[in-house]
Amino acid sequence: MAAFYVLPPRALLDQRLLAALGIHDLKLPPCVELAESFGKAVEATGAYVAFRDDLPFANDLAQSLMDGFGAETGDEVIEISLDTAPRRWRLAGLPLAA
Numbered sequence: 001m002a003a004f005y006v007l008p009p010r011a012l013l014d015q016r017l018l019a020a021l022g023i024h025d026l027k028l029p030p031c032v033e034l035a036e037s038f039g040k041a042v043e044a045t046g047a048y049v050a051f052r053d054d055l056p057f058a059n060d061l062a063q064s065l066m067d068g069f070g071a072e073t074g075d076e077v078i079e080i081s082l083d084t085a086p087r088r089w090r091l092a093g094l095p096l097a098a
Contacts, residue, residue, distance in 0.1 A: 001090075004071055005042050006061065006079045009053040010035035016082050047078075062091050 007013055013035040018024075039049040048069060055064045061079075065071035071091055079087040 001074045001076060002071065003047040003076045003078060004065055004069065005047055005049050006055070006065075006077060007035070007039060007042075007049060007051050008080060008082050010051055011053075012082065013038065013051075066091065 008016075017034055017038065035051070039051065042049050048071075050065060050069050055061065055068070062071075062077070065075075065077065071077070073091050075091045077089050077091060079089075081087070
């Protein structure tokens with residue numbers, strides 16, 4: 001079974017990571033590389049990363065992970081929100097699309 005981390009959109013994650021370092025000068029251009037580097041660090045643990053800005057907004061998250069990222073029944077999903085505690089759940093069997 002695999003683990004999938006669903007991270008916030010890159011630009012928002014960049015802002016929060018910089019703020020955690022005490023860097024609040026928002027005159028800096030967005031540092032997409034910072035979020036990408038963070039994602040690669042998570043992937044180095046063997047987990048998969050999906051940024052919210054890579055997922056269809058209106059679609060079901062579980063189905064989006066299965067369709068776009070190869071997630072399967074039983075895989076663990078860890079949704080990271082910047083405002084609430086992470087939410088952990090497992091993918092249940094979903095009916096196949098017609």
